[in-house]
Amino acid sequence: MPIERALTAEQRSALGDFRARWAAIRRATAPADRSAAEEAVRLAYQAAGLASPARIVWCHGPMALAKLAGRISRDDGRNLRARLVDDVHRDVAASVAARISRRMLAAVESAVNPDDPLAAAATEAVTRNVPEKNLSVLGQLRRNGLSWSGLLEALVAPRSFASCTAGPQDLSWLGAFDYVRELLGLRAETEPLRGLMQLATSVGWLQPHEHICWLAERPNLLCGDARDRLHHPSGPALRYPDGWSIWAWRGVEVPRWIIAHKDRITLAAIDAEIDVQVRRCMIEIMTPERYVALGGATRIAEDETGVLWRRNWLAADAWAAVEVVNATPEPDGTRRHFFLQVPANLRTAREAVAWTYGLRAEAYAGLVMRT
Amino acid sequence: MTEIFAQGDLLIERVGDVAPSGTLAETAEGVPLVLLEGEATGHCHAIGERTTLFRDDDLARDIPAGLYLGHLRVASAYARVTHEEHAPLTLPRGTYRVRRQRELGPRDARVLAD
Numbered sequence: 001m002p003i004e005r006a007l008t009a010e011q012r013s014a015l016g017d018f019r020a021r022w023a024a025i026r027r028a029t030a031p032a033d034r035s036a037a038e039e040a041v042r043l044a045y046q047a048a049g050l051a052s053p054a055r056i057v058w059c060h061g062p063m064a065l066a067k068l069a070g071r072i073s074r075d076d077g078r079n080l081r082a083r084l085v086d087d088v089h090r091d092v093a094a095s096v097a098a099r100i101s102r103r104m105l106a107a108v109e110s111a112v113n114p115d116d117p118l119a120a121a122a123t124e125a126v127t128r129n130v131p132e133k134n135l136s137v138l139g140q141l142r143r144n145g146l147s148w149s150g151l152l153e154a155l156v157a158p159r160s161f162a163s164c165t166a167g168p169q170d171l172s173w174l175g176a177f178d179y180v181r182e183l184l185g186l187r188a189e190t191e192p193l194r195g196l197m198q199l200a201t202s203v204g205w206l207q208p209h210e211h212i213c214w215l216a217e218r219p220n221l222l223c224g225d226a227r228d229r230l231h232h233p234s235g236p237a238l239r240y241p242d243g244w245s246i247w248a249w250r251g252v253e254v255p256r257w258i259i260a261h262k263d264r265i266t267l268a269a270i271d272a273e274i275d276v277q278v279r280r281c282m283i284e285i286m287t288p289e290r291y292v293a294l295g296g297a298t299r300i301a302e303d304e305t306g307v308l309w310r311r312n313w314l315a316a317d318a319w320a321a322v323e324v325v326n327a328t329p330e331p332d333g334t335r336r337h338f339f340l341q342v343p344a345n346l347r348t349a350r351e352a353v354a355w356t357y358g359l360r361a362e363a364y365a366g367l368v369m370r371t
Numbered sequence: 372m373t374e375i376f377a378q379g380d381l382l383i384e385r386v387g388d389v390a391p392s393g394t395l396a397e398t399a400e401g402v403p404l405v406l407l408e409g410e411a412t413g414h415c416h417a418i419g420e421r422t423t424l425f426r427d428d429d430l431a432r433d434i435p436a437g438l439y440l441g442h443l444r445v446a447s448a449y450a451r452v453t454h455e456e457h458a459p460l461t462l463p464r465g466t467y468r469v470r471r472q473r474e475l476g477p478r479d480a481r482v483l484a485d
Contacts, residue, residue, distance in 0.1 A: 326379070358435035
């Protein structure tokens with residue numbers, strides 16, 4: 001049944017409130033409410049039919065958590081992420097689906113928990129930066145070559161950080177169940193999620209084991225650009241209370257100095273950078289205008305639509321941009337120049353400008369007026 | 372050859388008349404229809420005259436993902452698209468497809484909003 005017909009007007013408008021509430025939870029940067037979180041841990045274990053852990057250990061961020069949890073001993077017991085989170089999720093979803101249709105539940109889920117690119121980017125940045133001792137066999141081979149100790153470790157290792165822990169992104173599905181609990185009155189069905197809901201609102205990451213549960217604080221800084229990519233033009237984009245941080249430029253993680261000391265970005269530094277994405281960010285931060293003026297790029301083609309610039313790096317990748325000029329002059333008579341990056345295989349400026357609009361060069365010839 | 376009009380990061384191409392379908396938006400009396408809002412500047416491409424904007428994805432299959440803003444039907448003699456930084460654009464009576472501009476992003480193509 002479509003959600004519009006299944007819900008009352010009041011229930012429909014509440015979807016927006018829950019959506020905002022859970023977006024705020026995913027992006028929260030306030031310190032954790034530790035006593036609420038510890039109570040939540042006990043509730044969550046209980047709901048999964050488990051005894052409360054003997055110890056709860058707090059960390060100032062996921063890196064500290066990964067370091068501590070990396071020294072796990074046999075006495076700490078098995079990892080319980082799947083039982084505590086995934087199994088409970090599945091069971092509750094089944095009992096909710098017995099009361100309302102799965103399609104209705106799916107519609108509520110997508111209305112309350114749309115993709116959150118910023119929360120997803122923060123999660124990805126964390127998991128990418130955790131030193132994975134427990135790489136898969138293939139991962140060990142890729143990283144270290146054939147090392148017997150590495151392969152042995154991979155074969156007997158517990159699972160990776162991402163599958164042992166749960167972060168804000170992993171718990172955001174709770175928003176939909178919060179809604180069906182409060183607005184549709186399915187309290188008994190959603191009761192097993194109370195602990196997880198309280199955990200989601202109180203902590204950053206958790207790694208539950210039978211006898212010990214590690215909890216990490218939330219970030220105290222999380223910044224994105226207008227398209228919700230991790231980004232900060234002058235400081236870290238993501239930072240935890242333990243000081244661990246990520247510096248990012250429009251979604252690309254970059255070395256700190258590129259943002260903290262922009263004046264050190266030179267043509268030589270750009271040429272020396274191996275990572276194509278980082279190199280691209282360096283050009284963006286330096287500005288394409290300056291990059292072109294310093295001789296970083298070569299003029300490939302020019303026509304009435306603009307100028308095509310390109311730079312090739314040892315056949316590995318290329319940077320290409322089309323320079324277009326605003327048709328309307330500024331009040332002082334000058335015109336603004338824009339450098340739009342385009343695929344490097346384009347040959348003419350017209351082709352490049354047409355590409356920016358998703359047109360073929362021939363179709364762009366129909367231009368009657370540009371302002 | 373299709374007639375094309377461009378205003379900064381907006382491209383408007385004249386198409387044959389089609390009956391409005393899909394999601395509709397109309398200019399209310401005295402409230403301009405905003406085609407595209409600027410991201411950093413707060414400037415926007417707007418139309419003051421009565422026009423109808425509708426989205427019909429079936430009519431935009433040839434436009435790369437994310438660029439299609441909608442079809443615009445100008446029923447009066449003309450409509451003027453205004454923007455703080457660009458000279459106005461006058462569209463004669465007819466139907467148009469409106470799309471935005473993109474550039475190659477860090478991981479893929481991304482849309483622009485000036």
